[in-house]
Amino acid sequence: MKKKDAFAQRKSHSEPGPGDGGRTGSWRVLRPILDPEKCIPAKTNKNACYACWIFCPDGVVTKTKLPVIDYEYCKGCGICAEECPAGAITMVEETLLIMEEEK
Amino acid sequence: MYIIESGNVAAAFGVKLAETAVIAAYPITPQTPVTEKLSELVDSGEMNAQYIPVESEHSALAVCIAASSTGSRTFTATSANGLLYMAEQLHWAAGARLPIVMCVVNRGIGAPWTVWNDHQDSISQRDAGWIQLYACDHQQIIDTVIKAYRLAETVSIPVMVCYDGYILSHTYMPFELPDVDTVRKFLPPYAPEYFLDPACPKNLNTVTLPDIRPDVRGDTAPGYMEIRHNLHTDMRRSLDVIIDIEKEFYDTFGRGGHPFIEPYRVNDADYVAVCMGSLSYHLRDVIDKLRNEGIAVGVAGLRVYRPFPDKAIADAFSHKKGLIVFEKALSYGNQGALFADIKAALYAKTDRPFVRNYILGLGGREIKTCELADALRDSCKPSSATTDRPEWIGLKM
Ligand code: SF4
Ligand code: SF4
Numbered sequence: 001m002k003k004k005d006a007f008a009q010r011k012s013h014s015e016p017g018p019g020d021g022g023r024t025g026s027w028r029v030l031r032p033i034l035d036p037e038k039c040i041p042a043k044t045n046k047n048a049c050y051a052c053w054i055f056c057p058d059g060v061v062t063k064t065k066l067p068v069i070d071y072e073y074c075k076g077c078g079i080c081a082e083e084c085p086a087g088a089i090t091m092v093e094e095t096l097l098i099m100e101e102e103k
Numbered sequence: 104m105y106i107i108e109s110g111n112v113a114a115a116f117g118v119k120l121a122e123t124a125v126i127a128a129y130p131i132t133p134q135t136p137v138t139e140k141l142s143e144l145v146d147s148g149e150m151n152a153q154y155i156p157v158e159s160e161h162s163a164l165a166v167c168i169a170a171s172s173t174g175s176r177t178f179t180a181t182s183a184n185g186l187l188y189m190a191e192q193l194h195w196a197a198g199a200r201l202p203i204v205m206c207v208v209n210r211g212i213g214a215p216w217t218v219w220n221d222h223q224d225s226i227s228q229r230d231a232g233w234i235q236l237y238a239c240d241h242q243q244i245i246d247t248v249i250k251a252y253r254l255a256e257t258v259s260i261p262v263m264v265c266y267d268g269y270i271l272s273h274t275y276m277p278f279e280l281p282d283v284d285t286v287r288k289f290l291p292p293y294a295p296e297y298f299l300d301p302a303c304p305k306n307l308n309t310v311t312l313p314d315i316r317p318d319v320r321g322d323t324a325p326g327y328m329e330i331r332h333n334l335h336t337d338m339r340r341s342l343d344v345i346i347d348i349e350k351e352f353y354d355t356f357g358r359g360g361h362p363f364i365e366p367y368r369v370n371d372a373d374y375v376a377v378c379m380g381s382l383s384y385h386l387r388d389v390i391d392k393l394r395n396e397g398i399a400v401g402v403a404g405l406r407v408y409r410p411f412p413d414k415a416i417a418d419a420f421s422h423k424k425g426l427i428v429f430e431k432a433l434s435y436g437n438q439g440a441l442f443a444d445i446k447a448a449l450y451a452k453t454d455r456p457f458v459r460n461y462i463l464g465l466g467g468r469e470i471k472t473c474e475l476a477d478a479l480r481d482s483c484k485p486s487s488a489t490t491d492r493p494e495w496i497g498l499k500m
Contacts (some may be wrong), residue, residue, distance in 0.1 A: 007260075009335035012309065013306070022312045
């Protein structure tokens, strides 16, 4: 059978990687903002806590001494803020931040 | 070799001959003996397959979906409410383009509770994206299971092999067991292009957004609508594949040869009774009787319901005077689903027969030969006209 006559040419098979679920950052209404003054590994300079990294359902938080959130794919669910034992993550209105950025 | 066995055992032997690798099923009357026979065959070592017992039909099909995704040939079977319990997974299997084969041992759906035969279970799932084949006797059950694997794996679409509960599933008939080596030649091992492999991780059927978007490499990935359009066009193209497979099966095994419509005394008939499953063989006796009375009637058994062979139907019947569609299922609030489909298939023909509809045998209500004869005597007249609502046979009220 010629390739162009093959059956099931359009299926949902993909390589796992950033963005396989689409640009989920565009779904975000609230943006998680991390405060380095309160974040345990940032404050203590120790590999500790990382609750945000482990709970983020989209795997967009790095396991670094200052955790970094990839806003391209962070969908703004707020789980990291809910789980953070130090109250270091605040969910801020995306519209307010955008308006500020555009000033 | 000919053996005498039940229709359910014929199905199980078809699965054995297909060398299916993974079987998962939950017992439900009248399907239970299929699963019992298969678990016996696996337990005794006669069949080299994994038999996975599950707690529900939803899980049975989920297991088949997972196993099929890893490139294994899979099988499940169910009936009635069990099929409906699978409904969500039915759509998944079709959208995922997995060539699962499932026997649906046709039974009425509760409420009220019934375990007896009609076709409401499979007909109600006609839009799930599965191919639906209907068998009329034990030989057709075993042959259709083998053909179903060949078809499913060629077109990457799951296939239901439907046969009448009790009437076929629990009765004993002689049938020929196809030879193992010949089946192996007809049905080569399943070798999918894509399958889950730990050495090369893949995402299957992750979320699609309303529009197309680039994949992780930046290539445009098909969206939901493209994937579903492809399922539909491949379903339509499967009609040609069914013709080819039927021909090859006939050339190899010397049986079958009717891909869509199995005719009996249709050629010189003015009127044709149309139905699916064992009823088309039951009707042959009625046809002989009416022929003796001088009524030019034949019967056509429809073997494939989805994809709907509309062109074959229009070509075969547009020049007839009348079609009488007998159905063991109903689209509630409208008419028989097959009746509506047949009328749609004939609509583009300027010179078309009248089409009438009879609903019968729901919940196993006995279908009497004399009632079939009366319905046909009443319908096979030049004065008959197309109806928009069905009449009922055997209703006691
Ligand atoms: S948990 Fe939710 S809000 Fe926090 S980084 Fe992950 S996606 Fe964004
Ligand atoms: S959960 Fe909070 S304290 Fe822990 S690493 Fe994340 S931001 Fe820092």
